[in-house]
Amino acid sequence: MSWLSDDALARLRSAASAPDLSGTRYRLIGEVGRGGMCTVFLADDPVLERRVALKVLDVPDTDGDLALRLAREAKILARLEHPGIAPVHDVGRLPDGRVFYAMQYVEGPRLDAFAATTRNLLDRLRVFQRIVEAVAFAHDRGILHRDLKPENVMVGPFGQVLVMDWGLAKALAGDEQRASPSSTPAGPHTGHGAVLGTPGYMSPEQARGEVSRLDVRSDVYALGAILRFLLKSDDVPRPLLAVCAQAMADDRDDRYPGALALNADVTRWLNGQRVDAYPESLLQKASRLYTRHKAAVWLIVTYLVVRGSILFFSRR
């Protein structure tokens, strides 16, 4: 027998889990989203008069694994200053001991919702390229994301694309000092054998838990899966399917060597150039060149027809 409706219970649960921000400078506005170990709240920062997103641990894990993880995520984000990565503004602890960090509040749909409402292939590819640029930047700074998926990408109302949720991020081998000098190299949660990530977007080596073998090509695999997701409902051109296939090759040696190489192939397709991942026949090459230079081809044909007609009629 239930005394309260499900809706009322949900409201009560939400109110009970609302963080006590009394010791901080923030004022709670509401809940934005909920993840595996954290909840993201929308809050007001009265000092700078702006809205921020507060990522708060669900439990007061004061010195434990989860608190370290969140603090580490904040440190990684702080080092990744890029337009495609939401900046961290502040890190702190709530009166109940829960660790939190404040970051840019991004308004707009997630990539999966964006894809559901955006039919135009070029618009989708432009967004994809912004994602790849942000990930390539992180790779350059020695950081792997390890959980790239449409749910972890936000698309802002003015075309901003932000890669979110760096909770599983890992410093690349040899880059530990540069990426996160005050924390353990791979974080306390990513020992050998731990399978972390999202099925469908995880590379085979990541799914096997081979943490020590992970490198930028694991993220390249996830980027390929995101590209495939973005192409799902379209009449997909074969070269783009080939790009997905190369990015998602089972053997990491067969994948693109990095995010920028993947991006370069997508750019080549957008420019009407030959895509490295797709060996084309002579007819396909001719068709591609015709499509790329259609106006010039028709102008030359017009010239030849006019010149031929003049010669033909002048002889009659």
Place this chain on the structure above:
Amino acid sequence: MKKIGFAVIVGAILGALDGLTAWFEPAVRDQIGTIVMLSSLKSVFAGLLIGIFAIFVSKRVAIALFGLGVGLILAYLVAMAPDPKTGEHYYAQIMVPGAIVGLLVGYATARYGSTTTAATPA
């Protein structure tokens, strides 16, 4: 400057090719050398004007139409000279292809000509 160079080279090539089509016309075949040279010169001049125009105007259609107009006017000036043997004028035979060549040079400059680097304000 790259656009001007590009337009002049494209103009020279297309002008020469346009002039070479006179080989198919037996009546003027013996004058083909002069025709090719004059046609090339005309198109080089057209390319120069188109290249300068392309520096100030970025719209592809505008540059192509400017090329059409320049090609037409220059071809008209050439067509004004009568055939030295027959005294006839070949307005259509010269002006129509000349205009299309101008259009091609204009389009090619707008589409394939390198963009110039914007000057940094002092």
